[in-house]
Amino acid sequence: MNGTKKEIKMGREAILQSIKKNKPEALPMPIIDESAFYEDIDLLNAFKSNIALVGGTIKEIDVAQIDNELKTIYPKANHIVSATSKSTLGTIPFSKETDPHLFKDIDLAIVEGEIGVSENGAVWVSNTNSLVRALPFITNDLVIILNKSKICIHMLHAYDLIKDRDRDFGVFISGPSKTADIEQCLVVGAHGAMSLTVLLI
Amino acid sequence: MNHAKKAEIFNKDEAKVNWHDKALWYVREKRDNSAHKVQGWEYLRELGSAIKANVLSNLDEYLIQFETNAQKNGIKVHWASNAEEHNNIINSILEKHNAKKVVKSKSMLTEECHLNPFLEKKGIEVIDTDLGERIVQLAKEPPSHIVLPAIHKKKEEVDVLFQEHLGTKPSQGNPEYLVSEARKHLRNKFLNADVAITGVNFAPADTGGVVVCTNEGNADMGVHLAKVHIACMGIEKIIPKEKHLGVFLRLLARSATGQPITTYSSHFNKPDEGKEMHIVIVDNGRTEQLGREDFRASLHCIRCGACMNTCPIYRRSGGHSYDYAIPGPIGSILSPGKDLKKHSSLPFASTLCGSCSNVCPVKINIHEQLYKWRQVIVKEQKQPIVKKSVLKIAGVVLSKPKLYGFAGKSARFVLKHAPRFMIYNKLNAWGKARDLPEVKNENFDEWYKKRNKNG
Ligand code: SF4
Numbered sequence: 122m123n124g125t126k127k128e129i130k131m132g133r134e135a136i137l138q139s140i141k142k143n144k145p146e147a148l149p150m151p152i153i154d155e156s157a158f159y160e161d162i163d164l165l166n167a168f169k170s171n172i173a174l175v176g177g178t179i180k181e182i183d184v185a186q187i188d189n190e191l192k193t194i195y196p197k198a199n200h201i202v203s204a205t206s207k208s209t210l211g212t213i214p215f216s217k218e219t220d221p222h223l224f225k226d227i228d229l230a231i232v233e234g235e236i237g238v239s240e241n242g243a244v245w246v247s248n249t250n251s252l253v254r255a256l257p258f259i260t261n262d263l264v265i266i267l268n269k270s271k272i273c274i275h276m277l278h279a280y281d282l283i284k285d286r287d288r289d290f291g292v293f294i295s296g297p298s299k300t301a302d303i304e305q306c307l308v309v310g311a312h313g314a315m316s317l318t319v320l321l322i
Numbered sequence: 323m324n325h326a327k328k329a330e331i332f333n334k335d336e337a338k339v340n341w342h343d344k345a346l347w348y349v350r351e352k353r354d355n356s357a358h359k360v361q362g363w364e365y366l367r368e369l370g371s372a373i374k375a376n377v378l379s380n381l382d383e384y385l386i387q388f389e390t391n392a393q394k395n396g397i398k399v400h401w402a403s404n405a406e407e408h409n410n411i412i413n414s415i416l417e418k419h420n421a422k423k424v425v426k427s428k429s430m431l432t433e434e435c436h437l438n439p440f441l442e443k444k445g446i447e448v449i450d451t452d453l454g455e456r457i458v459q460l461a462k463e464p465p466s467h468i469v470l471p472a473i474h475k476k477k478e479e480v481d482v483l484f485q486e487h488l489g490t491k492p493s494q495g496n497p498e499y500l501v502s503e504a505r506k507h508l509r510n511k512f513l514n515a516d517v518a519i520t521g522v523n524f525a526p527a528d529t530g531g532v533v534v535c536t537n538e539g540n541a542d543m544g545v546h547l548a549k550v551h552i553a554c555m556g557i558e559k560i561i562p563k564e565k566h567l568g569v570f571l572r573l574l575a576r577s578a579t580g581q582p583i584t585t586y587s588s589h590f591n592k593p594d595e596g597k598e599m600h601i602v603i604v605d606n607g608r609t610e611q612l613g614r615e616d617f618r619a620s621l622h623c624i625r626c627g628a629c630m631n632t633c634p635i636y637r638r639s640g641g642h643s644y645d646y647a648i649p650g651p652i653g654s655i656l657s658p659g660k661d662l663k664k665h666s667s668l669p670f671a672s673t674l675c676g677s678c679s680n681v682c683p684v685k686i687n688i689h690e691q692l693y694k695w696r697q698v699i700v701k702e703q704k705q706p707i708v709k710k711s712v713l714k715i716a717g718v719v720l721s722k723p724k725l726y727g728f729a730g731k732s733a734r735f736v737l738k739h740a741p742r743f744m745i746y747n748k749l750n751a752w753g754k755a756r757d758l759p760e761v762k763n764e765n766f767d768e769w770y771k772k773r774n775k776n777g
Pocket of ligand 1: 577622623624625626627628629630652678681682683684685686688
């Protein structure tokens with residue numbers, strides 16, 4: 122192990138030295154003029170149509186209707202993990218210590234999202250929302266509940282909104298998992314969730 | 323074997339080449355549609371390019387800052403000067419955890435370092451989990467495209483491969499069936515893996531975390547289930563600030579496939595409780611490339627694949643003809659820096675039409691660098707390494723750069739106006755006895771839509 126450690130150190134110094142020797146004169150970091158990206162659009166409508174574009178479903182509903190709505194959309198879901206107090210449909214109790222392997226057969230996961238991005242239909246979900254990091258990926262179907270006042274115009278704005286978070290794990294999710302690796306035929310449902318429903322409240 | 327010879331092999335199956343050509347052009351068109359919808363797209367590209375130029379001019383400082391921040395968050399950082407060191411570091415982490423089963427998500431770097439064969443020799447099971455990569459892994463082939471690794475394979479071939487390796491039923495290449503079987507097969511691998519290895523798309527220095535983009539969710543399935551995550555990155559993956567992801571994530575997927583963003587853009591900042599996270603930072607020739615003024619900008623690359631999709635030569639010669647981990651126009655300017663002799667035919671595998679530079683989201687002057695490599699090669703390499711025939715074509719093009727190459731505003735322009743003999747010449751394996759690819763093919767759209775419906 123000692124030998125390895127020494128090598129690693131050498132790698133570091135050698136790389137940094139070589140960069141110093143080879144890098145060009147300092148070039149300025151560009152200042153981003155965000156007004157260049159401004160568009161006078163209806164954020165909510167753009168968000169909705171982009172969610173549809175990336176293969177997700179989106180519905181605007183009243184918080185009180187969440188459970189009823191989900192029962193209608195997923196009548197066959199038995200093994201349900203709910204990471205939000207906004208739904209009482211959860212059938213599997215869990216905490217952030219739960220081994221994610223135990224989620225391997227769950228039908229449905231319900232989590233809250235923090236912000237939505239209108240330009241691409243992405244929703245930011247952090248491990249504060251899902252408690253177990255694997256949850257939004259390992260579930261068969263995924264539901265994200267999002268407050269419609271939390272939709273921003275584009276990714277630059279999105280990063281402003283999440284900049285003060287506790288950095289742990291977080292993901293922008295845009296639609297269900299998908300692949301086009303067989304002859305460019307789009308197939309929804311690769312390794313992550315097979316479907317995504319965003320409920321706007 | 324040089325590029326032209328290998329391209330000739332690929333061109334033996336004419337129907338397949340035609341399909342390959344059109345399928346990639348279709349991806350290019352999707353990129354155009356998607357880019358045109360973004361307000362300020364050209365400014366976004368300029369920003370991407372300028373941020374990357376700033377990164378390269380201050381790379382050592384950014385790397386140190388990145389390391390400090392990563393360590394603060396409990397991530398272990400390793401540095402590797404070359405492929406061998408990279409592989410040894412990974413092996414020592416695996417040994418420490420007595421790991422025997424590894425799942426890997428897409429990483430061109432581990433491909434470049436030949437990590438899989440290295441680990442397999444040590445008795446470790448390494449499973450590529452991106453569907454396209456799994457397909458080529460089962461076929462014992464390298465990926466032929468950096469974003470679409472199995473684009474050279476027809477669905478019937480995938481069917482046969484899956485029958486043999488996954489025990490699937492013959493389905494005449496039904497993509498939905500094949501994907502669902504792959505999902506089951508790989509789920510099992512995710513659930514039993516000891517360690518997950520991923521690549522890195524972006525590494526913001528100000529947070530010390532890494533961002534990984536996938537459509538399939540394979541990186542996350544691997545990382546969140548295994549007890550150890552190893553993320554491997556070239557030094558050039560650094561970006562100064564997390565906020566800059568707001569520029570690069572807007573560019574990446576649109577340029578790659580025309581999607582507005584990948585399905586998952588995962589931000590790994592801290593290891594999960596009770597787990598370990600490692601980052602391996604790799605040089606492997608990059609600092610040398612940094613020192614080559616003319617070729618430095620090749621390190622801006624964010625691996626979107628757009629230059630491949632648009633390249634008339636790539637589309638008709640296939641990724642394997644380049645015989646380098648990164649094929650296509652970008653591979654042709656990176657590879658000579660690694661081994662000038664071995665890859666000397668690659669800068670000639672181009673019409674210098676400039677289409678690659680036109681679509682590149684970080685504005686790398688790819689075609690100009692191809693031209694400059696040619697000059698280096700002609701000076702340094704003796705015949706017959708640079709084949710006479712190749713030089714002849716190149717000579718014609720180079721003697722009238724205004725007319726042909728640099729005047730090209732877009733692939734369409736060049737394909738329409740480039741003289742036939744330049745692209746479809748007897749001396750030129752890419753286009754032997756073949757008509758020009760249709761610049762805009764209405765039928766393909768229809769055909770593609772139909773095919774999607776029929777599955
Ligand atoms: S060189 Fe540019 S176009 Fe080609 S893969 Fe890299 S970023 Fe994309």
